[in-house]
Amino acid sequence: MVKKKYKIGTCFGCQKCLYCGIDLEKDICKCKKAVKPTRKNRTVLVKNAFPRAFDPTTSNPKQFDFVKNKNEHFQYGYDLTKSIQFSLCTKCNSPYQRLSNSSNLTRKTGRTKRAETTEVIDLETGSSEVSTVTQSESKHNDSENDDDDELEMEIDYKLVIKQADGSALLAKNYSVTISELDEFLLAIQNNITALLKDDEINANDYNISFKSEKAQGAGTLLVDVCDFKNFRLEYVKLAAAKRTMLILVTMKKKEKLVKRKKKESNSDDEEIICDELIPKGGNSNKILKLNGLATVKEPPTHPSFGYTHPSKNRSQSNLPQFSNNVQDLINPIFSTLLQALVTPHFLQQSSSSLTSNNSIVSQSSQSIPSMAEFLRQIDEAEKTEDYYFNFLEGFEKQRIRVKHLSKLNDTQFEICGVTAVGDIETIREVAQKYK
DNA sequence: GCTCTAGTGATTGTTAATGA
DNA sequence: TCATTAACAATCACTAGAGC
Numbered sequence: 001m002v003k004k005k006y007k008i009g010t011c012f013g014c015q016k017c018l019y020c021g022i023d024l025e026k027d028i029c030k031c032k033k034a035v036k037p038t039r040k041n042r043t044v045l046v047k048n049a050f051p052r053a054f055d056p057t058t059s060n061p062k063q064f065d066f067v068k069n070k071n072e073h074f075q076y077g078y079d080l081t082k083s084i085q086f087s088l089c090t091k092c093n094s095p096y097q098r099l100s101n102s103s104n105l106t107r108k109t110g111r112t113k114r115a116e117t118t119e120v121i122d123l124e125t126g127s128s129e130v131s132t133v134t135q136s137e138s139k140h141n142d143s144e145n146d147d148d149d150e151l152e153m154e155i156d157y158k159l160v161i162k163q164a165d166g167s168a169l170l171a172k173n174y175s176v177t178i179s180e181l182d183e184f185l186l187a188i189q190n191n192i193t194a195l196l197k198d199d200e201i202n203a204n205d206y207n208i209s210f211k212s213e214k215a216q217g218a219g220t221l222l223v224d225v226c227d228f229k230n231f232r233l234e235y236v237k238l239a240a241a242k243r244t245m246l247i248l249v250t251m252k253k254k255e256k257l258v259k260r261k262k263k264e265s266n267s268d269d270e271e272i273i274c275d276e277l278i279p280k281g282g283n284s285n286k287i288l289k290l291n292g293l294a295t296v297k298e299p300p301t302h303p304s305f306g307y308t309h310p311s312k313n314r315s316q317s318n319l320p321q322f323s324n325n326v327q328d329l330i331n332p333i334f335s336t337l338l339q340a341l342v343t344p345h346f347l348q349q350s351s352s353s354l355t356s357n358n359s360i361v362s363q364s365s366q367s368i369p370s371m372a373e374f375l376r377q378i379d380e381a382e383k384t385e386d387y388y389f390n391f392l393e394g395f396e397k398q399r400i401r402v403k404h405l406s407k408l409n410d411t412q413f414e415i416c417g418v419t420a421v422g423d424i425e426t427i428r429e430v431a432q433k434y435k
Numbered sequence: 436g437c438t439c440t441a442g443t444g445a446t447t448g449t450t451a452a453t454g455a
Numbered sequence: 456t457c458a459t460t461a462a463c464a465a466t467c468a469c470t471a472g473a474g475c
Contacts, residue, residue, distance in 0.1 A: 053461085
């Protein structure tokens with residue numbers, strides 16, 4: 001029987017992801033749910049999470065019932081004769097704590113209870129990872145991996161990355177042990193970013209499908225849990241038949257990029273983008289007027305504009321100083337694509353040449369300011385001193401660049417530490433200039 | 436309609452354990 | 456020894472519902 005493996009990064013009581021807050025009963029996320037939530041890795045979306053140590057010998061009966069009920073309800077498969085660790089969201093933590101308090105009303109002080117606890121605790125808390133303990137584990141001796149065996153599967157697959165023009169560029173064999181769709185998707189994403197050497201590719205940039213290596217047709221999309229169930233069934237069949245599962249990654253928007261590259265190659269010297277290297281201070285006004293067209297030096301990095309591209313009119317209105325001829329040639333969506341092709345890597349490699357080309361930048365091309373400059377510009381415009389600049393750390397942590405800002409949703413802004421609606425709107429508004 | 440109260444979610448405080 | 460972390464306890468803030 002398949003049991004739902006509990007992960008310590010989710011709420012034991014309600015299956016909420018303790019990083020993004022998504023209800024995992026209804027949805028999936030890509031958070032690292034195997035990582036125990038601590039004060040250091042808290043997110044804005046779920047500010048508090050409560051690690052809990054459950055010990056059947058010392059927990060009060062009501063808490064025991066709580067754990068037992070959740071264990072049964074979500075079919076975690078814990079052996080409740082053993083101590084376990086889990087995490088709770090604030091919502092579940094409150095009642096859980098009160099269960100403890102209610103028993104204390106009889107009334108021990110909390111401290112007395114704690115003292116008793118420390119006397120009895122020994123058990124098998126040993127395993128520091130503790131995030132998963134299943135009934136099978138109790139039956140199967142102490143093999144460390146046994147707890148994963150019920151759900152986790154080792155998937156051997158061949159990954160093929162297919163460009164939108166139909167050409168399959170890369171194929172590589174991988175093996176990954178996963179138990180859930182999101183883990184698998186994450187693994188594939190890691191494969192893609194590694195193969196393409198592009199950290200900024202995200203899940204919206206491609207479709208994933210699967211099929212037998214020898215099968216004809218496009219395969220089956222791997223999108224949701226249903227697909228994943230189907231995938232597992234298929235995989236088991238293929239594995240039994242000693243056939244290889246093919247994971248097909250179809251990149252989106254490639255044709256536009258190809259066009260772009262052609263255009264870029266023809267106009268390299270007229271459009272140079274500089275994300276980080278624009279001299280601070282004196283040129284800031286010029287920077288604000290630039291529209292963000294770029295020279296292609298690397299493959300596309302973040303084509304998420306595919307699903308959030310802005311309105312054409314707005315884009316056009318934000319190209320004030322750029323050559324009208326070029327604007328006519330390149331429509332606004334195109335210019336978004338152009339921006340997406342610029343990477344810091346390029347900037348590092350070409351810093352000297354770019355510096356020497358500053359005159360060109362200031363004359364005929366547009367550039368995106370660095371995040372620091374961008375935030376300072378807002379502060380200057382809003383007369384807020386360092387208020388917006390203080391968001392720099394949050395953006396840097398998430399590797400957000402100016403070109404990404406107009407595509408971020410509210411949640412993503414919050415993850416970066418920008419929570420006030422007004423701040424988000426202000427940043428978005430200014431960022432429109434650099435789409 | 437108002438007030439009171441219980442319930443709930445969220446936050447903060449305290450203490451022991453642990454590691455540098 | 457000091458700083459950090461984990462675990463638990465206490466408290467705050469808000470809401471809904473009952474009673475008048």
